[in-house]
Amino acid sequence: MTHEEVRALLAMSAAGSLDAAGERAVRDHARDCAECAAALRTFSELAAVLSTRPAPALPLGLLLVTQARMTAELAISAERRRSVWIAVAAALFAWMINMATYALIRWWRPELSPVLAWLALSVATACVAAPAAAIVAQKRRMERRMS
Amino acid sequence: MAEDDELASLVERYQHRLYRYLTRLVGPGAAADDLFQQTWLNVVRQLGRYDGRRSFDTWLFAIAHNAAIDVLRRRPGESLDEQTGSWPAAGPDALDMVLNAERAAILASEVDALPALYREVVTLRFEEGMKLEQIAEVTGAPLSTVKSRLQRALEILRRSLSDRWRKEDLL
Numbered sequence: 001m002t003h004e005e006v007r008a009l010l011a012m013s014a015a016g017s018l019d020a021a022g023e024r025a026v027r028d029h030a031r032d033c034a035e036c037a038a039a040l041r042t043f044s045e046l047a048a049v050l051s052t053r054p055a056p057a058l059p060l061g062l063l064l065v066t067q068a069r070m071t072a073e074l075a076i077s078a079e080r081r082r083s084v085w086i087a088v089a090a091a092l093f094a095w096m097i098n099m100a101t102y103a104l105i106r107w108w109r110p111e112l113s114p115v116l117a118w119l120a121l122s123v124a125t126a127c128v129a130a131p132a133a134a135i136v137a138q139k140r141r142m143e144r145r146m147s
Numbered sequence: 148m149a150e151d152d153e154l155a156s157l158v159e160r161y162q163h164r165l166y167r168y169l170t171r172l173v174g175p176g177a178a179a180d181d182l183f184q185q186t187w188l189n190v191v192r193q194l195g196r197y198d199g200r201r202s203f204d205t206w207l208f209a210i211a212h213n214a215a216i217d218v219l220r221r222r223p224g225e226s227l228d229e230q231t232g233s234w235p236a237a238g239p240d241a242l243d244m245v246l247n248a249e250r251a252a253i254l255a256s257e258v259d260a261l262p263a264l265y266r267e268v269v270t271l272r273f274e275e276g277m278k279l280e281q282i283a284e285v286t287g288a289p290l291s292t293v294k295s296r297l298q299r300a301l302e303i304l305r306r307s308l309s310d311r312w313r314k315e316d317l318l
Contacts (some may be wrong), residue, residue: 011301012294015272017279042305049254050273056170058162059180066184067155073191074151 001025006036014043083140098125150194157203158187164275165211171270172215172263182218186211208271208285219263250308257307265300272297 001009006029012018013026030037098121105117165186169179189210197206258269271277271285279297283290 008298011298011305015297015301017272017294017297039305042309043301046254046301046304046308047273049251050258050269051276053251053255053258053274055163055167055274056175056179058166062166062180062183063158063162066187067158069184070154070158070187070191071151073188074154077191 001029003029003033003036006030006033007039010036010040011043013040014047016047079144094125094129098122154187154191157190161204161207165207167274168208168270169211169215171258171266171274173218174259178218182211182214185214189214202281204275205277205281205284208275208277209287212267212285212287253311254304254308257304257311260307261300261303265296265303268293268296269300269304 006026009018009022009026013023018026026036026040030040102118102121105112105121106114109117162183166179166183169182169186173179173182186207190207193210197203258266261269267286268282271282272279277285279290279293282297283293286293288296
């Protein structure tokens with residue numbers, strides 16, 4: 001390696017970030033080159049001081065405030081997950097009830113047109129489900145506000 | 148509850164390292180405190196996306212890095228985005244004497260004066276002891292970029308410290 005090539009590796013050598021071959025090349029060159037040896041010493045001193053800088057003190061109370069906020073965030077996340085599961089379960093339940101009721105209507109009044117029966121059932125379900133969903137959402141909003 | 152306890156112990160374990168990293172990036176005070184809290188809140192929110200095979204250290208510091216980016220972008224000349232301008236070239240060699248407390252204090256102020264991009268790699272390499280590959284993961288920068296940032300940072304420090312120590316007769 002040339003002097004310039006080694007020169008470019010000195011900082012990385014002091015940072016301990018050279019591979020074995022690079023490290024060997026730097027050491028070999030520095031043995032015969034006073035300029036690079038001096039620079040390497042400087043970088044090594046810098047690295048030593050940088051590694052031992054005093055750490056800033058954590059402000060009093062920051063840890064507790066952070067942990068409290070994390071606990072609250074966990075509760076919100078859990079609530080969100082629960083809401084999704086409730087919505088999925090409710091949708092599945094409504095679908096099953098709908099299908100069962102449709103089968104019941106077809107059995108009870110076979111002369112009714114299937115399309116008409118299905119439409120009537122859908123309208124009836126929507127009329128019941130929409131206000132129920134609104135009431136549940138309102139209740140949860142109030143619960144969140146209270147907590 | 149178990150999740151809560153595990154997170155609490157993680158906060159306790161990493162509190163000093165994370166706070167030191169954030170303080171080096173944005174300076175001491177309210178900004179570092181806010182970022183500390185924001186980082187941990189983001190950890191809670193992104194916990195489901197954590198890949199257990201990855202190092203938690205690098206994942207945590209990457210979250211902190213991303214949180215700090217926005218704060219630093221609002222400060223003129225402090226962005227963590229890649230900069231295209233050139234920095235002063237390295238000067239002559241000088242430092243041969245043993246470092247004393249005064250020189251260390253000067254070094255601290257010189258490190259604080261480095262651009263945030265360089266300050267970050269210096270902190271992650273020397274204070275956090277991260278390998279260059281880990282630093283690349285934290286900062287989202289290519290390995291070659293991390294190498295050149297670290298090299299430039301050390302060159303700038305060496306040059307400016309040589310000048311200052313010489314002026315103050317510390318050499």
